[in-house]
Amino acid sequence: QVQLVESGGGLVQAGGSLRLSCAVSGRTFDTYSMGWFRQAPGQERQCVVAISWIAGSTYYADSVKGRFSISRDNAKNTLYLQMNSLTPEDTAVYYCAASRSRVVLTTSGNYNYWGQGTQVTVSS
Secondary structure (H helix, E strand, O other): OOEEEEEOOEEEEOOOOEEEEEEEEOOOHHHOEEEEEEEOOOOOOEEEEEEEOOOOEEEEOOOOOOOEEEEEEOOOOEEEEEEOOOOHHHOEEEEEEEEOOOOOOOOHHHOOEEOOOEEEEEEO
């Protein structure tokens, strides 16, 4: 069993930055594919970034390329999402997810474990 706990969301002005954290427990995350998703009101949950360290592959949604980056701290078993140059369109609840698959996955239905989500609000 894997538990995921996100933190780091909040209110930021357009152009600002936030770093989201996802604390992973129950299993070391280098055996899973991981992803960050977001869901705005009335919209479907979409993949922002997905990574498979085993496969050595990373996916970034076009809307966040060059602005967002994913990283991890093995010692802390924590996954991060660094978000720069934020715009109001980035406003959403952000979720961390883990999949038992070894390939990069961008569809929410393919993920086995989810965190509770953290709200990110970007003001104009």
